[in-house]
Amino acid sequence: MSDDWELRWASGARRFYVAEIVRQASYALAAVQQALSLSRDPQRRSEAWPAVQSFLTASAIISKLLWPVRADGADLKSRWRRFRADRLRTELMVSETSALRDRKVRDSADHFDERIDDLVRSQRLPKSWTDLAEEEFIRQPAPFRAIDPDTGEVLAGHDRMALTPIVTELNAVLRRCETIEPGSTSDPHVVMLLATLRWPPLPSLFEPTERPDEPVTAGASITATGPQSLEELIMLVVGQLSERPDSNRPPDAEG
Known part of the structure; x- marks a missing residue:
């Protein structure tokens, strides 16, 4: 099984995950800039918060790709999550x-209903104005969602997260991708x-088929002037896209 997984990874499975990481990192960097x-x-x-929420969602997807949830079991799905x-x-x-x-911050934002629960369930209710003046009366802090442009932090619930380390890491991951x-x-x-066209991996469109008596190329004589495989054709298309003046390159957001 592990040998099959290694073959799958090398044959194109990795491209699916890299493509998704690139897409989510691009979303996250654009959102944090906004x-x-x-x-x-x-x-x-x-x-600002809707953009922050998009940033948190996109970066959480990358985090789960790198450190998956429900990956501790011995079943096939858990083992594959650990492998990838x-x-x-x-x-x-x-x-x-x-x-x-x-x-922490991503979870607080995602489970903000629970942060509200903590306040409204446990806050002592004053019976009179004098209760508020009592020394033992404690007002529970309300959960908060905001972005602090002065410190470059995101606040959710009662947690804080600095943006600069995340942005730096996202840009580094994009370069490695x-x-x-x-x-x-x-x-x-x-x-x-x-990436979806690359899976399952296909043989070259121009690879001769093998018969017991002779190789056959469907009666065609093909010169080597153009792409000689699906992979080469895809890379040609991607290369042309990257050279467009309006190419959608991910921004280097600054924290």
Whole structure:
């Protein structure tokens, strides 16, 4: 089974995960850039959180690709999750101490209903105004969601997360994705589409078939002037996309 998995990984399975990481990293960087811009504008500060939420969602997807949930079992699905996560972390050179692994703020934002529960369930209700003045009366802190442009932090629930380490790591991951899968960062949506065309891996369109008596190429004589395989054709298309003036390259957001 492990040999089959190694073959699957090398034959194109990795491209699916790299394409998804590229797409989500591009979303996250674009969203955090928008969130920081809006948060610095006093007239539009309230519009920043939807962008923050998009950033948190996209970076959480990458985090789960690298450190999957429900991966501790002995069943086939759990073992595959451990296998692909280990391969991705190794090939993308992501350390166990990466900022992408910390999910406290992302979890607080995702489970904000539970943070509200903690307040409204446990807060002591005053019976009179004098109760509020009593020394033993404790007002529980309300959960909060915001982006602090001065410190470059996201706040959710009662947790804080610095943006700069996440942005730095996302940009580093994108560079490593391009190294192991050239052309993968040119256009995230097209790359994902092409990844689906690459699986299952197909033989060359121009590879001769073998018969007991002689090789056969369907009676065609094909010169080597153009792409000689599906892989070469795909890489040609990706290369042309990357050279477009309006190529959708992920931004280098600043924290």
